Amino acid sequence: MSSHPSNPKPILLTVNGEPHRHQGSGTLTALLAEMDIGSKPVAVLINDAVVNEKDRRRARVKDGDLVEVLIFAGGG
Numbered sequence: 001m002s003s004h005p006s007n008p009k010p011i012l013l014t015v016n017g018e019p020h021r022h023q024g025s026g027t028l029t030a031l032l033a034e035m036d037i038g039s040k041p042v043a044v045l046i047n048d049a050v051v052n053e054k055d056r057r058r059a060r061v062k063d064g065d066l067v068e069v070l071i072f073a074g075g076g
Contacts, residue, residue: 008023008025010022010023011024011026011061011062011063011065012063012064013031013061013063013064013065013066013067014065014066014067015031015035015067015068015069016067016068016069020067022034022061026060026061026062027057027059027060027061028044028046028051028056028057028059028060028061029056029057029059031061031067032044032056032069035069037069037071040071040072041071041072042069042070042071042072043068043069043070043072044056044059044067044068044069044070045067045068045070046059046061046065046066046067047065047066048066
């Protein structure tokens, strides 16, 4: 029997003020992909701390985290 479940327990987050169940690996990169953000230019905060773009691959989310994803939009 494996010690790693095939379906990991969802991570319960608040994303942009709304409840969100992250089904992925818990990395910020996986969360952004799950949200269909991919490589769009965004600013990300986890629990009010800015996550620099270079640190996103290492950043992880955990139960109860507050995540803000700000998508840049052009305009004029």
